[in-house]
Structures are given as structure tokens and as C-alpha cells.
Amino acid sequence: MAAFGSTEFEFQRFGRTVQVPDADIAKVMYYLDCVCTVIEYNDNNIRRYRNYSNWRNMSDEED
Template sequence: MAYYQKNEYDFRRYGNSVNVPNNDIARCMYYLNCVCHTIEYNENNIQRYCNYENWRQLSDAEDYLVFVLCLTLSPDEFEDKCFVESPELCGSSSNAFYEVGQIKHSLLAVQSVVIAGRTRHVNKIMAYTQSWMKSYYYEPMSRLVARYRPQQPSTSSSAPGCVIS
């Protein structure tokens, strides 16, 4: 006797529209907020760095920590696990969150992901469009890489008449 079991997913879309300030740190904080909606991650006082509406309250050192957290929690860690590029699932938004119940048909969602050597439980999945990922991760991170790149030492002298050899 053969037994066939077809797994089923029960997806429920949830969330609301938000206004993210037009600032690279704020956009990266919004990205971190989205990460924290999809996985269980409560380290590094991360909730402070997810509050994109209060991005101006961060110090320069905290701005840098947001940058480092985004590098650590890069989309590469989540793609096809709990982040899914799917304009169809986003509808009129550039991203959308889904709660996942029982598992359904051909969509694969994992129960956990490994980040920095630690297993993280997946709470939800996020569908996104390429424009969302560009706006909230790739473009701001590119500008922040330039901001935090070590400055090359100047070959010009700061004092008149001095020669550097």
C-alpha cells in the first residue's frame, strides 16, 4: 500500500504601511526591523537599532553598529529561507510579511537559520521586490561602506614649507 502526503501551508499576510525617513541609517534600521520580524533575534540591544523613526537619537558609534549589524544580518543569510523575492506576494507594496501555519505545496520555508554560528528560529517570512532590497539594503549599505571605509593617509603636508619624504 502506497501512502502519499501533501503538505499544506496556511499563509496569512499581515502588516501595515510605514514611512521610513530618507536617511541611510534609518533605512538600514528599517531593514533590521524587518529581519527581526522574520527571525528570533534579541541580541546586541537590537530593538534600539530597529527603531528607524528615532534614527537621529543614535550616536556616531551606534550608527556604525547599525552598519555592522546589517553586514552580519545580510540578505544572503535569509534568501530563500525566510526572505523571498516575489513581487506577486507583495501586491501593491514593495514588501509584505506572512505568518506561516502548516506547510503547503512547493513553497519552501525553513524553521531556522544559522546566523554567526547560532541557530535562529524563523517566525515569519517576508516577500520583497528587488526595488525594496535596493532601497533598504543595497544602496544605503553601499553609501555606508564608503562612509566607514578607512581614510587613506594624505600625502600633502599640513604645515607650509614641510616636505614629506
């Protein structure tokens, strides 16, 4: 018995130009933002960890 299947994927190229601050925590936050964008994760409780432009506003407990 033979089975045939088809799997199709659709890709869309997208991007934007950003400036990431030269701080390790900001770079990690940028990476997290990229991953969350790709997997379409938009939960409110992680939003502050994705805001790499305002990395200085993180408390000592958060960073």
C-alpha cells in the first residue's frame, strides 16, 4: 500500500532596521524579541523583557 502526502510551507520575508544598545542585557532582550516575533508570542507578561530600547528601566531583580 502506498501513501502520498503533500506538505506545503509559505514563507514571507520581513524585517526592520533597529539600533540595539551596546549592553549585554539589551542584546539578550533583542534576541528574545526576535524569537517572540517569529513564533508570534505576544503575551503581556513578557512584553517588558522584549523592550530592549529601555533596558535601563529594568530593576535589579529583573535583569
